[in-house]
Amino acid sequence: MRFLLREIYYIALDFLQGVGSICLFLFRLLRYTPTALLRWRIVWQQIYSVGAMSLVLIMVSGLFVGMVMALESYHVLVKFAATAALGTGVALSILRELGPVVTALLFAGRAGTALTSEIGLMRATEQLAGMEMMAVDPVRRIVVPRFIAGAVSVPLLTMIFCAIAILGGYYVGVDLMGVDQGAFWSQMRVNVDLVDDILKSVVIKSIVFGGAISLIAVYEGYYSLPTAEGVSRATTRTVVNSSLAVLALDYLLTALLFHGA
Amino acid sequence: MAIHDLKHSDNVVEITGLKYRVGNKAIFDRLNVSIPRGKITAIMGPSGTGKTTLLRVMTGQVLADRGRVWVEGKNIARLSIDELYDLRKQMGFLFQNGALFTDNTVYENVAFPLREHTKLPENLIRHVVLMKLQAVGLRGAANLMPAELSGGMARRVALARAIALDPKIIFYDEPFTGLDPISMGVIVRLIRVLNDSLGLTSIIVSHDVEEVSSVSDHSYLISDGKVVAYGTPEELEHNKSAWVRQFMKGLADGPVPFHYPAPDYAGQLLGEEQA
Numbered sequence: 001m002r003f004l005l006r007e008i009y010y011i012a013l014d015f016l017q018g019v020g021s022i023c024l025f026l027f028r029l030l031r032y033t034p035t036a037l038l039r040w041r042i043v044w045q046q047i048y049s050v051g052a053m054s055l056v057l058i059m060v061s062g063l064f065v066g067m068v069m070a071l072e073s074y075h076v077l078v079k080f081a082a083t084a085a086l087g088t089g090v091a092l093s094i095l096r097e098l099g100p101v102v103t104a105l106l107f108a109g110r111a112g113t114a115l116t117s118e119i120g121l122m123r124a125t126e127q128l129a130g131m132e133m134m135a136v137d138p139v140r141r142i143v144v145p146r147f148i149a150g151a152v153s154v155p156l157l158t159m160i161f162c163a164i165a166i167l168g169g170y171y172v173g174v175d176l177m178g179v180d181q182g183a184f185w186s187q188m189r190v191n192v193d194l195v196d197d198i199l200k201s202v203v204i205k206s207i208v209f210g211g212a213i214s215l216i217a218v219y220e221g222y223y224s225l226p227t228a229e230g231v232s233r234a235t236t237r238t239v240v241n242s243s244l245a246v247l248a249l250d251y252l253l254t255a256l257l258f259h260g261a
Numbered sequence: 262m263a264i265h266d267l268k269h270s271d272n273v274v275e276i277t278g279l280k281y282r283v284g285n286k287a288i289f290d291r292l293n294v295s296i297p298r299g300k301i302t303a304i305m306g307p308s309g310t311g312k313t314t315l316l317r318v319m320t321g322q323v324l325a326d327r328g329r330v331w332v333e334g335k336n337i338a339r340l341s342i343d344e345l346y347d348l349r350k351q352m353g354f355l356f357q358n359g360a361l362f363t364d365n366t367v368y369e370n371v372a373f374p375l376r377e378h379t380k381l382p383e384n385l386i387r388h389v390v391l392m393k394l395q396a397v398g399l400r401g402a403a404n405l406m407p408a409e410l411s412g413g414m415a416r417r418v419a420l421a422r423a424i425a426l427d428p429k430i431i432f433y434d435e436p437f438t439g440l441d442p443i444s445m446g447v448i449v450r451l452i453r454v455l456n457d458s459l460g461l462t463s464i465i466v467s468h469d470v471e472e473v474s475s476v477s478d479h480s481y482l483i484s485d486g487k488v489v490a491y492g493t494p495e496e497l498e499h500n501k502s503a504w505v506r507q508f509m510k511g512l513a514d515g516p517v518p519f520h521y522p523a524p525d526y527a528g529q530l531l532g533e534e535q536a
């Protein structure tokens with residue numbers, strides 16, 4: 001029993017230490033963000049490489065998620081003769097939950113890991129030390145632009161995901177299942193609220209998720225051990241930690257934004 | 262020694278009483294080294310004595326546990342990060358493994374310090390980059406990626422990058438390993454020419470006794486965390502100490518240990534058999 005308590009104590013301590021040092025790292029990144037934005041070319045290049053490499057994955061996933069949602073909802077709604085509500089159902093579940101969360105999880109797996117292993121390998125091959133010797137701060141030159149790029153890409157990708165998912169839902173519902181096209185759109189337009197479902201959910205959630213994933217990814221890369229195993233472990237930690245962070249933040253944000261904690 | 266003495270001394274780097282340990286292994290124990298301005302100083306010693314570590318100490322990449330490190334009259338432990346970076350803008354550093362940016366071309370690698378620290382227009386940058394690459398004989402390789410270079414070529418590109426900003430002090434970590442005789446000769450001459458024509462101060466870390474002796478003005482021999490000998494190449498050549506003679510002549514037998522410290526060999530083998 002004593003042993004167990006001590007284990008828990010150490011795990012909790014570890015966790016808090018991790019959170020503390022990642023917060024310090026975040027302050028450091030935020031301090032350099034304005035100057036990094038002035039060198040927009042570097043940031044733009046990173047947005048291109050981080051965002052563009054996830055784009056196809058996000059689009060294809062969005063399409064399938066939308067199609068599945070429509071298929072499932074249709075079979076429930078048809079029992080109550082309420083298929084006119086299909087558009088609403090699909091749009092709300094995509095905008096409120098699936099869009100931001102699935103995009104974030106996919107992004108963590110696709111781009112987060114790439115960021116971590118790129119920065120980790122640069123550390124392992126002394127490229128970061130080389131940069132420091134050329135009087136260039138690798139946090140400012142390498143880490144901050146990647147952090148910004150990740151944080152900016154996720155909201156954009158989330159919007160694309162949602163738009164394509166709704167189109168996928170439309171295709172299954174209207175074209176395949178024969179739901180009335182007018183009902184699909186008009187019901188959706190009446191029931192989707194700009195503030196609640198788009199601003200609060202899609203925009204705020206995706207910004208928070210994007211920031212969290214990018215922060216974890218660059219942090220793990222920057223502090224990875226300079227060995228092959230060190231980098232591979234850091235990459236794994238990025239996926240695990242950022243996925244957990246996304247799910248936990250999703251709960252927190254939903255509770256705060258919609259159920260007025 | 263009083264502080265103002267150091268400020269006006271003509272030593273670019275002055276290390277006094279340096280102690281440095283990694284884990285519980287003492288790498289330096291009260292080491293004293295001074296690097297005179299405008300000269301080529303070599304630091305030699307067996308593999309693993311801490312030559313690379315000494316360069317790291319001199320450039321502020323690691324901090325000494327004890328002792329003082331003065332570079333250009335500044336106590337390196339007291340500098341803020343910005344002051345340290347200002348100092349490093351006057352330094353060139355050739356890493357033992359090159360440390361090239363693997364995702365950029367040779368050209369972009371050499372252009373990097375110019376783009377970061379100058380506002381030169383693109384055509385001037387191009388001029389400087391091609392000039393530096395020409396000096397190391399790799400102008401034709403400008404568009405290759407580092408992965409397409411051999412080890413010796415990568416080292417020469419790294420050298421071109423290290424001198425891109427015309428530094429005042431240049432640190433070479435093992436500049437001669439992996440070079441064929443011709444590029445070796447070219448690099449040896451380049452180090453000499455750079456030093457004399459630009460008024461640089463050069464610090465070479467190496468264990469290639471012959472090449473280093475042919476180019477350096479003074480050499481330090483370090484071992485076991487201490488300076489074993491100091492002098493011009495001729496002085497070291499004629500040094501009476503058995504240790505120095507063994508090292509300079511590359512003899513197998515003598516006081517210099519070839520092995521990393523280890524438990525008794527026979528005992529270890531027998532011990533493993535029992536286990």
Ligand SMILES: Nc1ncnc2c1ncn2[C@@H]1O[C@H](COP(=O)(O)OP(=O)(O)OP(=O)(O)O)[C@@H](O)[C@H]1O
Pocket residue numbers: 283284288306307308309310311312313314315357468
């Ligand atoms: N990160 C580290 N952790 C533990 N020990 C280290 C570390 N870095 C260096 N050392 C130890 O410090 C000593 C000096 O290393 P260093 O790389 O400075 O040697 P060196 O003289 O440059 O050798 P070489 O000529 O082979 O390049 C070595 O004995 C090594 O075991």
Ligand SMILES: [Mg+2]
Pocket residue numbers: 312313314357434
């Ligand atoms: Mg070394």
